[in-house]
Amino acid sequence: MRKVIVVALGGNAIKQADEKGTVEEQFKNVETTSSQLVSMLKFGHRLVITHGNGPQAGNLLIQQEGATEEVPAQPMDIVGAMTQGQIGYMFQQTMQNMLWKEKLPLPVVSVVNQVLVSEDDPDYQDPSKPVGPFYSEEEAEKIKAERPEYVIKEVKPKNVAKRFRRVVPSPDPIRNIEYIAIRRMVDSGIVVIASGGGGVPVVYDKNDNLRGTAAVIDKDKAGERLAEVVGADLFLILTDVDAARINFGTPQEKPVRTVTLSEMRKLYNEKHFKAGSMGPKVLACMRFIEWGGEGAIITSLDKAVDALIGKAGTRIVPDPIKE
Amino acid sequence: MRKVIVVALGGNAIKQADEKGTVEEQFKNVETTSSQLVSMLKFGHRLVITHGNGPQAGNLLIQQEGATEEVPAQPMDIVGAMTQGQIGYMFQQTMQNMLWKEKLPLPVVSVVNQVLVSEDDPDYQDPSKPVGPFYSEEEAEKIKAERPEYVIKEVKPKNVAKRFRRVVPSPDPIRNIEYIAIRRMVDSGIVVIASGGGGVPVVYDKNDNLRGTAAVIDKDKAGERLAEVVGADLFLILTDVDAARINFGTPQEKPVRTVTLSEMRKLYNEKHFKAGSMGPKVLACMRFIEWGGEGAIITSLDKAVDALIGKAGTRIVPDPIKE
Numbered sequence: 001m002r003k004v005i006v007v008a009l010g011g012n013a014i015k016q017a018d019e020k021g022t023v024e025e026q027f028k029n030v031e032t033t034s035s036q037l038v039s040m041l042k043f044g045h046r047l048v049i050t051h052g053n054g055p056q057a058g059n060l061l062i063q064q065e066g067a068t069e070e071v072p073a074q075p076m077d078i079v080g081a082m083t084q085g086q087i088g089y090m091f092q093q094t095m096q097n098m099l100w101k102e103k104l105p106l107p108v109v110s111v112v113n114q115v116l117v118s119e120d121d122p123d124y125q126d127p128s129k130p131v132g133p134f135y136s137e138e139e140a141e142k143i144k145a146e147r148p149e150y151v152i153k154e155v156k157p158k159n160v161a162k163r164f165r166r167v168v169p170s171p172d173p174i175r176n177i178e179y180i181a182i183r184r185m186v187d188s189g190i191v192v193i194a195s196g197g198g199g200v201p202v203v204y205d206k207n208d209n210l211r212g213t214a215a216v217i218d219k220d221k222a223g224e225r226l227a228e229v230v231g232a233d234l235f236l237i238l239t240d241v242d243a244a245r246i247n248f249g250t251p252q253e254k255p256v257r258t259v260t261l262s263e264m265r266k267l268y269n270e271k272h273f274k275a276g277s278m279g280p281k282v283l284a285c286m287r288f289i290e291w292g293g294e295g296a297i298i299t300s301l302d303k304a305v306d307a308l309i310g311k312a313g314t315r316i317v318p319d320p321i322k323e
Numbered sequence: 324m325r326k327v328i329v330v331a332l333g334g335n336a337i338k339q340a341d342e343k344g345t346v347e348e349q350f351k352n353v354e355t356t357s358s359q360l361v362s363m364l365k366f367g368h369r370l371v372i373t374h375g376n377g378p379q380a381g382n383l384l385i386q387q388e389g390a391t392e393e394v395p396a397q398p399m400d401i402v403g404a405m406t407q408g409q410i411g412y413m414f415q416q417t418m419q420n421m422l423w424k425e426k427l428p429l430p431v432v433s434v435v436n437q438v439l440v441s442e443d444d445p446d447y448q449d450p451s452k453p454v455g456p457f458y459s460e461e462e463a464e465k466i467k468a469e470r471p472e473y474v475i476k477e478v479k480p481k482n483v484a485k486r487f488r489r490v491v492p493s494p495d496p497i498r499n500i501e502y503i504a505i506r507r508m509v510d511s512g513i514v515v516i517a518s519g520g521g522g523v524p525v526v527y528d529k530n531d532n533l534r535g536t537a538a539v540i541d542k543d544k545a546g547e548r549l550a551e552v553v554g555a556d557l558f559l560i561l562t563d564v565d566a567a568r569i570n571f572g573t574p575q576e577k578p579v580r581t582v583t584l585s586e587m588r589k590l591y592n593e594k595h596f597k598a599g600s601m602g603p604k605v606l607a608c609m610r611f612i613e614w615g616g617e618g619a620i621i622t623s624l625d626k627a628v629d630a631l632i633g634k635a636g637t638r639i640v641p642d643p644i645k646e
Contacts, residue, residue, distance in 0.1 A: 020394075020395050021394070021395055022395040023395070023397055023398055023401055059394040059395075060405075062390055062393055062394050063386040063387060063389065063390045063394055064386060066386065066389045066390035066393070067385055067386045067389035067390070070385055070389070070456075071343075071344070071382040071385050071386055072343050072344055072345040072346070072382075074346055074409070075346055077412070078346055078409050078412065078413075081408040081409050081411070081412035082383075082405040082406070082408045082409045083405070083408070084408045084412075084435075085404040085405045085406065085407045085408025085409065085411070085435055086397070086401050086404050086405045086408065088404070088408070088435040089400070089401065089404030089407075089435045089437070089523060090401075092435055092437075092501075093437065093525070093533055093534070093535075096500070096533060097532040097533055107501065107503040107504035107507070108501075108504070109434045109435065109436075109501050109504040109505075110434065110435040111432045111433065111434055111435075112407075112408055112411040112412045112415055112432065112433040112434075112516075113432075114412070114415075114416065133393075177419070178415075178430065178432050180430040181430035181431070181432040181508070181513045182432075184430070184508070184511040184512070184513060185504070185507070185508060185511075185513075187511075188507040188508075188510075188511060189507070190504045190507060190508075193435075200412060202416070209420040210416055210419060210420055211416070212416075
């Protein structure tokens with residue numbers, strides 16, 4: 001049966017950890033990723049694609065800081081929107097090329113997409129997400145004086161010179177702002193790339209206007225909100241491991257296969273999944289099933305197609321309806 | 324009557340000539356522009372919006388060049404896509420805020436958009452569009468050695484130290500690549516921002532794949548292609564003057580009001596309109612009427628609403644049908 005699937009792509013879908021992020025490297029990774037996505041489209045599934053932007057936003061922030069004498073640096077929300085253009089373009093072009101070769105010329109298009117968060121989110125009290133360049137102690141002091149709104153933290157051991165970094169909150173996504181447009185696009189048969197980098201985070205200001213906020217939203221949690229608003233059947237998180245694992249790093253380590261929401265919630269509460277890594281992915285999947293999704297899958301990029309037919313990955317399904 | 328209108332915004336819609344391009348300046352200009360766009364939406368018209376990206380792409384290219392030791396510079400096509408995200412985000416957020424205040428919450432969304440050009444375009448033989456930073460003679464030599472594919476030209480008089488600049492072609496736009504998606508979006512009632520900066524220019528490579536090319540497409544000519552594919556009724560170019568003028572800079576100077584295509588073609592052939600300035604705007608308008616458009620208008624941002632009802636601007640209409 002043909003499904004609406006929201007696919008959340010991990011960082012390795014665009015840039016490998018050992019790469020610098022040249023355009024050639026990124027297009028090569030995007031090509032590998034796109035061939036998996038195109039396979040799913042060939043099965044007749046309708047895809048909505050979301051992706052991270054950590055390395056791309058990081059590079060852009062370094063470039064923004066590097067030329068402030070000539071050119072005004074743009075803030076994080078603008079940089080986030082820039083990476084949506086950048087990464088969206090690479091996927092859109094690559095997938096269009098592949099689809100035309102397959103004689104399946106589905107329209108593929110990326111949208112600029114904001115996601116609502118709240119400054120009441122507890123993460124605003126103690127921001128934890130490092131962004132942009134590393135600073136020496138001296139540079140850190142200078143930045144703090146120039147930009148009093150920045151929170152700078154020591155993020156590496158004391159014996160490293162460049163050990164300071166700006167940190168921003170990573171608030172929970174509340175709502176996808178462009179949900180009506182995106183839903184209409186999906187309904188009309190367009191393959192949509194949206195909510196890139198977790199979406200551009202926005203808050204309501206005192207005049208009830210949306211405005212950007214310096215923050216980073218977890219892309220899997222934002223992807224889950226996207227899956228809700230497009231009424232997805234499946235939510236598929238593609239990462240660098242083939243499944244979520246319990247007792248990770250012990251002799252009792254083993255992959256989680258198909259589990260009900262209640263079974264997964266038990267494992268989650270037993271703290272089998274690492275915060276900042278597998279934890280938010282599992283949480284996002286559980287939310288999707290709670291919302292009413294049919295299945296949520298965590299697997300690796302190369303196992304995506306197998307995971308859709310239950311041959312790989314971790315799959316969370318709803319609890320049986322009793323009485 | 325409600326019309327589908329493609330609006331092409333000039334550079335002053337986002338950044339004034341005397342500004343540096345801070346985020347605050349740009350949002351302020353975008354707000355002024357958006358209030359005009361929202362007025363048109365309140366009349367019930369359906370808008371597709373396109374915009375330039377010269378200053379934004381220029382700033383980003385300077386930043387890309389400035390940090391090459393730490394971060395790989397991205398090529399022009401990627402930078403173009405970044406500016407579509409950046410500018411699209413500013414308009415989208417601002418228009419959404421205004422529309423919600425008006426209790427007219429139309430969906431507004433920006434798309435990443437490529438435009439096909441050909442390397443057989445004569446402009447590839449002698450590129451003329453300056454882009455990115457200014458170089459001294461020494462810097463120009465260094466860049467030429469490092470990047471043999473760059474064409475560097477002297478663009479300022481000899482007595483200026485930094486007088487060299489990279490030049491790229493400005494080919495004629497052939498086709499809007501995402502036309503199916505954009506048309507479906509417009510048909511479903513979405514206010515679409517597309518073809519930003521004239522679109523990301525792409526060519527077919529020898530394997531018949533689309534790939535980016537270092538070029539800049541005139542945003543009015545690209546806007547006209549966009550107007551064709553969405554089946555627009557009107558094509559509206561907003562710039563810094565209220566009308567096209569004949570005998571410009573002479574005592575006989577006077578504005579062109581409503582003219583037929585044939586009348587305008589005569590004026591165009593008499594070279595009343597400056598190449599690189601009013602010339603391409605008039606050409607884009609004439610193409611739109613040739614294609615089958617009902618009217619094409621050139622006016623200033625603040626006269627946009629007046630021009631729609633024939634009270635301002637230059638308007639080109641089809642020739643009367645005779646036999």
